[in-house]
Amino acid sequence: MMSADRETNHGMTSHDMSNGDIAFLLADAADEVEIGIAPYDAVLRGGRRRRARRWAVATATALALVGSAGTLAVAGLPGGNGSRGAQVATRVPAPPVQNVYPPERTTLATGTVDGEDWWVTIDVWSAPRDAGQAQAQWEAMAAYGSRPVDKASDLIGKSAYFVNRTYGDGETGGVSLGVFDENTPDSGKDLQSVAIPLDPKADGGPQRLVIGQIAPTAQQVTCTWKNGTTTELHKVPENETLATDIPAIRPAAQSPVNWFVCVAPEGTEYKSAGVTK
Structure with a gap:
């Protein structure tokens, strides 16, 4: 609950605030932050409800989100405008899987x-383009009980x-x-x-x-x-x-x-x- 002293000084500027006042404001804002890794959609909705929060608190919430969703949504960050879908960090993509098309x-x-x-x-x-595709195709051909060549590399380009x-x-x-x-x-x-x-x-x-x-x-x-x-x-x-x-x-x-x-x-x-x- 906000104190009478804070209500009295609600209009003061950052130049008039003491270090104690700033610490009090940050602690009060932190009380509203959900503890733990919140679901991705819940954090996005929370970002829209609390756009007026100090950017330091919003940053802490967003950083906690990166570990669970792989994407950092800018909500309440300076210049972010609370835009859903804006991205500033992504998970490193996995290497592509070799495609083996059925015959x-x-x-x-x-x-x-x-x-x-x-x-x-x-x-x-279809002809495999490289050793990875040839090996995968070679293994898939086992279902026929026999293979047309002696080793997987013989399939490349054929x-x-x-x-x-x-x-x-x-x-x-x-x-x-x-x-x-x-x-x-x-x-x-x-x-x-x-x-x-x-x-x-x-x-x-x-x-x-x-x-x-x-x-x-x-x-x-x-x-x-x-x-x-x-x-x-x-x-x-x-x-x-x-x-x-x-x-x-x-x-x-x-x-x-x-x-x-x-x-x-x-x-x-x-x-x-x-x-x-």
Whole structure:
């Protein structure tokens, strides 16, 4: 409670006040300061209510706030104008976290054989820019059960792919994997392919499913079967969508090459595949 003497001398200037008067005023103002680390919003609201406080007291309150909120809000400081959001000190930012983006999946082909649905997909990982991203991507690839290179550093600057096949109610199984490098088809009749049984549980069965990658310039691929018949696949025109149950040459998200999938008729299997146009 303010004393009668203080009320009598309320209008005196700082030149007329003794050291005892100044100490009394500071002690009285300090009585109103909340002890402890107050919540961030509570301190901001308090700063607006007590703008008339001596700046020494307001400074002490604001400094206590820095340790809990990481930001010093100027409320009642000289020149601060009680502005919410003004900052004079911030916490040192943490180092950036290496970003590892998940692979992009594209469905290359679908179909039904003997009443069982099957489909082939490809996951393409973007190329890591540095050792940190490569290591993080290397660890994330462990979920596939295998990796396309021997060590994480081999991924730097190279995008990687995983081709998967699912048949019926069975689990998805890996077909092929690798990185896009100097061996990747890039022109003419370059082609890489793999032939496997359509049913992943049919080890040693007829190799009816053929999956391959070709240069973007290739317009036609011909799959030749052991019974002498063939299947021709043509490149899907740009800006055109073709159902995945129609055999064709297709692009895949993030892939620098195009892909094809063909299935041998029942009773025969793969003999060869090549770019024919």
